[in-house]
Amino acid sequence: MQTWILHIDMDAFFASVEQLDHPEYRGKPLAVGGTSDRSVVSAASYEARKYGVRSAMSVVKARRLCPDILLVPGRMGRYKEISGQVMAVLREFSPTVEQASVDEAYLDATGLERLFGPIDEVGRRIKARVRETTGLTCSVGAAPVRFLAKIASDVNKPDGMYIIRPDEMADFLRTLPVGRIPGVGAKLAETLRTMGARTCADILARPREYWERRIGKYGGVLHDRARGIDPGGVTPTSEAKSSSAENTFAEDTSDRAVLTRWLLAQAERVGADLRGHGYKGRTVTLKVKYADFTQITRSRTLDARTDSTALIFETARALLDLLELRRAVRLIGVGVSGFEPRPRQLSLLEASPREAEATSGIDLAVDAVRRRFGNRAVTRVDLLDLRRKREE
CATH class of the missing domain: 1.10.150.20 (5' to 3' exonuclease, C-terminal subdomain)
Known part of the structure; x- marks a missing residue:
């Protein structure tokens, strides 16, 4: 049986996520990183790369090369969220997946030709599923050895595929x-x-x-x-132990209504991430960072594991209600941990009433619509004002 290793590399990942979430950024030169002259570029869109802008470049040089460049702060919580979705897609094809970084992974594709057809078809299917699930493109390299798979994934970027066959x-x-x-x-x-x-x-x-x-x-x-010799294979990455989302505000705030709306938006993201990966957790954690950069966390352990957006939100809101908020807040976040071993999928008849209730029909319906039409296709009424402000 022919050994195949695939390297999957997301295209301009951080910049592409920003263009995905902000349509007004699409087609424009964009760099993710700091906005001050002392900052450096973390990632650049392909539109910016045409001007010579690259990661690790100073913002001053990036502006000199491309005066019209858009500089936006990074959102690592969001990038990790989508990264988790990508890894879940890869595990649909093979249980042997090694996440190398937030935007790349190796996959042992040996034997997958029996299920999906030639290695070309395996790569095409993976690319299509990643795009269908996240709205983003990736490049795939395939080779009999690990280091050549990585090199191959860079040959036809972006949105490309390159296969190095044994001969x-x-x-x-x-x-x-x-x-x-x-x-x-x-x-x-x-x-x-x-x-x-x-x-x-x-x-x-x-x-x-x-x-x-x-x-x-x-x-x-x-x-x-x-000589093309590489004894390294694919070492499966250990499963996740938590899922979280957080946001840093452009302006510090003590407005509980604003903080509560952000918690709802974050609970949606965490809930969708859990359901997409087949996880449920017992512990909900609230994270708050104040304007002076001091940080606190508060947690509550539930009676039963959950992936319910509503339950995650209500628990986080209850934890927020217990805080006095004597100072303005610059960051808020919510996370779920305490995962149990990934269970086999239960039918509603097999699940306990409490667990059956946790994964609500509304959550599943919203997930399905967003997978097909994008994350912006459905917005809760309570979040309309927040969405408008983010788009302004």
Whole structure:
């Protein structure tokens, strides 16, 4: 059986999430990160990259390269939320999924051809499900070994796919720049260039022992990579232990009505995340950060595990009601933890009355509509004013 490893890489992830949530940003050069001159760019949209804007670049330089660039603060809670949805999609195809970062993962696709057809079709189906679930695009690379799968995912970005088949590996590697090999940083790449090694073919022109003498233990690893050898497989990532959402306000506030509306919006996000992953938790936690950056958390453990948006919200609101709020609030968030082992799906007849009630028909209906038409398709009446303010 042919071994296949897939590398799935979300396209300009942070920037794409902002453009997904804010239609007015779409098609415009955008950078996520700080907005002051001392800040750096965390991620750049493809529109901004055309001007040379890249991650880790100073905001001052980004503005110089692209005077019209939109600078927006990052929302890691939101990015993690969508990342969780992506990982859940990948686990629909294979139980062996390793999350490498918030926007990339490896998947062991060995044997999936029996279920989904050729490896090309496996990649296309994954891309389609990610887009259907999140509204975002990803790029997929496939190869018999891990490091080549990662390289392949970058070949046809964005929204691309590239497959390196076993009989194509030698030709692909022959002209591959050594700097493209994972683990070869800029400093090592420059050292190798001074030694006359610019491609993998140059590495193979000398024996393994030569490279071990010149650059140490990694010299042997480098020689193996040039031959297409990578013993590393896919190590499944441990399952999540919590789900949370939080927001930092543009202006600090002590208005309980505003804070309560944010809790409702966050409870919706957490509830949808739990239901999408098949999790239920017992403990609801409220997080509050004040204007002076002091932070507190308050938790309540429920009688039964839940994924209900309403119950998560009501519990978080009750915890908020117990706070005196002597200072203005700059951040509020809600989370659910205390997951039990992922259960098999129960029918309503098998579930206990309490658990059957927890996953309400309204929640499931809203989830279905948003999966098909996007997160903005359905908005609770209580959140209309909040949504309008976020769009202004």
